[in-house]
Amino acid sequence: MVKNTIISAAKANSLYWLGRYEERVYVTLHLLRKCYDKMIDGDFDDYWPIRQRLDVAGRYKTNEEFTLGIMYDDSNPDTVIAAQTRAMDNAILLREDILSETLSYLEMSLALMKECRGKQEKNVICMQPVIDWSLAFWGSAEQRLKNHKALYLMMMGRNIENLDMLLRFDYDFERIALAYDSVKHYFRQMPNIVDEQVEEQLDGLLVQERFDLGDVEYKNGLLKLINQLVKL
Amino acid sequence: MNIRINELIDSRDTVNKWMERFGVRFGVYKHGVFNEQLFPFDSIPRIISHSDWAYLEKGLKQRVTALNKFLWDVYHDKRIIKDGIVPEEFVYSSKGYMPECEGINPTGGVYAHIAGIDLVEGKDGQWYVLEDNLRIPSGASYPMIAREITRKVSPQTFTQNAVTENRNYSKLLSTMMDEMNDGRGISVILTPGRYNSAYFEHSYFAEKTGATLAYPGDLFVEDNKVYYAGIYKEKTRVGCIYRRVSDEYMDPLLFEASSLLGIPNVMQAYKAGNVALINAIGNGVADDKGIYYFVPKMVEYYLGEKPILQNAPTYLPYFKKDYDYVLENIQRLVIKDVSEAGGYGVVFGKDLSKEQLEELRNLIIDQPRRWIAQEVIDFKDLEILEEDKLVERKADLRAFVVSGKETHVWSSGLTRFSRNPDSFVVNSSQGGGFKDTWVMEE
Numbered sequence: 095m096v097k098n099t100i101i102s103a104a105k106a107n108s109l110y111w112l113g114r115y116e117e118r119v120y121v122t123l124h125l126l127r128k129c130y131d132k133m134i135d136g137d138f139d140d141y142w143p144i145r146q147r148l149d150v151a152g153r154y155k156t157n158e159e160f161t162l163g164i165m166y167d168d169s170n171p172d173t174v175i176a177a178q179t180r181a182m183d184n185a186i187l188l189r190e191d192i193l194s195e196t197l198s199y200l201e202m203s204l205a206l207m208k209e210c211r212g213k214q215e216k217n218v219i220c221m222q223p224v225i226d227w228s229l230a231f232w233g234s235a236e237q238r239l240k241n242h243k244a245l246y247l248m249m250m251g252r253n254i255e256n257l258d259m260l261l262r263f264d265y266d267f268e269r270i271a272l273a274y275d276s277v278k279h280y281f282r283q284m285p286n287i288v289d290e291q292v293e294e295q296l297d298g299l300l301v302q303e304r305f306d307l308g309d310v311e312y313k314n315g316l317l318k319l320i321n322q323l324v325k326l
Numbered sequence: 327m328n329i330r331i332n333e334l335i336d337s338r339d340t341v342n343k344w345m346e347r348f349g350v351r352f353g354v355y356k357h358g359v360f361n362e363q364l365f366p367f368d369s370i371p372r373i374i375s376h377s378d379w380a381y382l383e384k385g386l387k388q389r390v391t392a393l394n395k396f397l398w399d400v401y402h403d404k405r406i407i408k409d410g411i412v413p414e415e416f417v418y419s420s421k422g423y424m425p426e427c428e429g430i431n432p433t434g435g436v437y438a439h440i441a442g443i444d445l446v447e448g449k450d451g452q453w454y455v456l457e458d459n460l461r462i463p464s465g466a467s468y469p470m471i472a473r474e475i476t477r478k479v480s481p482q483t484f485t486q487n488a489v490t491e492n493r494n495y496s497k498l499l500s501t502m503m504d505e506m507n508d509g510r511g512i513s514v515i516l517t518p519g520r521y522n523s524a525y526f527e528h529s530y531f532a533e534k535t536g537a538t539l540a541y542p543g544d545l546f547v548e549d550n551k552v553y554y555a556g557i558y559k560e561k562t563r564v565g566c567i568y569r570r571v572s573d574e575y576m577d578p579l580l581f582e583a584s585s586l587l588g589i590p591n592v593m594q595a596y597k598a599g600n601v602a603l604i605n606a607i608g609n610g611v612a613d614d615k616g617i618y619y620f621v622p623k624m625v626e627y628y629l630g631e632k633p634i635l636q637n638a639p640t641y642l643p644y645f646k647k648d649y650d651y652v653l654e655n656i657q658r659l660v661i662k663d664v665s666e667a668g669g670y671g672v673v674f675g676k677d678l679s680k681e682q683l684e685e686l687r688n689l690i691i692d693q694p695r696r697w698i699a700q701e702v703i704d705f706k707d708l709e710i711l712e713e714d715k716l717v718e719r720k721a722d723l724r725a726f727v728v729s730g731k732e733t734h735v736w737s738s739g740l741t742r743f744s745r746n747p748d749s750f751v752v753n754s755s756q757g758g759g760f761k762d763t764w765v766m767e768e
Contacts (some may be wrong), residue, residue: 095500095535096507096512096513097536098512099562100554100556100560101556102541102554102555103556103557103558104543105557185528186520186525186529187520188531189533190533190537194349194533197349198348198349203347205347286558287557
């Protein structure tokens with residue numbers, strides 16, 4: 095059978111957003127684990143900055159409500175389960191490209207989250223398989239995606255989400271510069287879908303001399319530009 | 327036959343976990359809300375002996391060959407109508423007859439590339455055809471993936487039993503698509519989208535055959551040729567569309583104008599012979615419940631052979647003799663509305679009250695063409711495992727026949743069973759489950 099190598103606009107969109115949401119699952123869980131560790135026996139000031147950023151709208155009153163909410167509250171778009179559901183919604187449209195084996199890691203993650211929610215598991219460690227399966231998902235995708243453009247679109251989504259999250263959580267310049275480098279690596283593979291003007295602006299802003307995430311205007315400007323980079 | 331399946335039965339929970347892992351689901355709309363649910367799988371297979379299968383295979387090939395000849399005839403010479411074998415009212419009043427298809431020559435003369443023939447086995451061991459599905463029969467993906475999983479979970483079962491491989495269905499499909507495509511371009515599977523009840527199957531077949539899964543809006547027609555549109559406005563020629571969209575939604579410029587699922591002008595490309603449509607448009611005229619009655623006659627008419635497979639004893643109230651018989655025996659017959667599908671519009675006379683029987687009788691008197699009646703066949707029940715108990719339930723078999731340059735019967739099939747002990751209705755949309763179908767090699 096003659097294999098199709100071109101990607102439709104709808105499929106490109108699904109690939110990109112699958113990459114973004116799956117990375118959001120991974121990074122949110124990583125941050126939640128950090129916060130959870132500090133909440134075990136730490137002072138308020140130890141965990142509050144990260145807790146506040148994970149629960150921007152201040153939905154959850156106690157630490158326990160917060161932990162359960164960030165893991166299982168699917169009415170809140172910032173939670174792990176909400177991101178996993180959206181990753182799945184995109185992935186389900188891509189079975190023929192990513193193959194059932196790759197898709198199965200997301201199926202298992204979502205099923206586990208629902209099971210843990212049913213049991214009201216409070217310890218974040220119950221989500222460890224989700225971290226493992228997320229990494230397995232990426233490994234499997236890299237291995238099995240025969241259409242390289244499809245893989246680049248997913249990786250672009252993944253790296254843009256990573257950059258976005260690092261900025262929101264005020265990571266240092268070195269980490270952010272590295273993440274931006276990764277984004278640019280994938281841009282070089284598919285230059286047609288990148289907004290060059292936005293890229294130029296970002297190049298000018300993401301330099302050591304101007305880097306100041308304490309400046310709200312600067313930070314919001316960066317976030318806005320990052321989310322305008324890809325033309326899909 | 328010495329069949330050893332204990333290990334497989336013991337692995338039931340593991341098998342179901344794997345089904346969940348692979349997202350083996352189907353969608354159901356209830357009260358306008360879409361829900362996806364796992365298709366309940368029973369690990370005890372339906373077992374068909376080598377000799378029974380040889381008989382079925384021969385009969386299925388014969389039946390589908392005759393149906394394909396009938397479809398060609400209906401849309402071309404109409405010999406079977408002129409010769410008085412099938413009354414013209416049954417053809418032209420059928421909802422599945424599409425006058426727009428008159429004179430179209432599908433690639434290779436094939437109409438029903440994928441036929442799903444529903445059969446039951448009577449308690450006496452006799453097989454009966456209950457229904458021919460020639461439009462977009464679904465369900466083959468379930469036994470395919472079930473076999474994939476059961477082989478992983480219980481390899482010994484397949485060492486100990488000589489079961490014919492069934493994972494070649496995707497190869498049958500892709501070979502047939504290649505033959506119909508004839509090198510014109512890529513082959514696609516056109517799905518109505520994520521919220522279609524058989525979406526799992528559409529995406530699974532795309533994965534397994536190497537075809538592209540196309541959504542409404544991905545395909546367009548230019549100069550009577552079909553193309554798949556890329557993100558940079560590039561286009562690639564499409565030579566074959568395995569469409570999982572109903573006839574009436576396929577071309578909004580010719581059929582249902584409000585359809586967003588189809589491809590404007592695809593019928594022009596099809597008429598010009600620039601794209602193959604699998605299955606052909608207009609096949610509904612041959613799988614109409616009324617036309618079913620005539621299929622054995624078609625076999626004799628077109629092939630000059632005795633039909634190998636039997637229909638369930640069927641009566642058409644359209645004929646005076648049958649009309650009288652049906653009205654007299656309505657309380658012990660099963661009555662089917664020819665315009666319904668999916669297990670809907672099927673009533674058993676024995677389940678109706680006196681008033682309901684009277685109401686049905688009046689409906690038949692009003693519109694005799696709308697109904698068929700059948701004797702209730704005493705199906706052979708199959709064992710299923712309910713919790714940890716073996717119970718017996720009604721089951722049918724959907725056999726799949728793939729026709730390209732040649733006609734092949736897939737050595738497996740979808741065995742569906744009712745989970746309700748008092749019901750004959752096995753459809754998944756009505757709560758039924760499924761089994762793998764083993765065809766034994768010896």
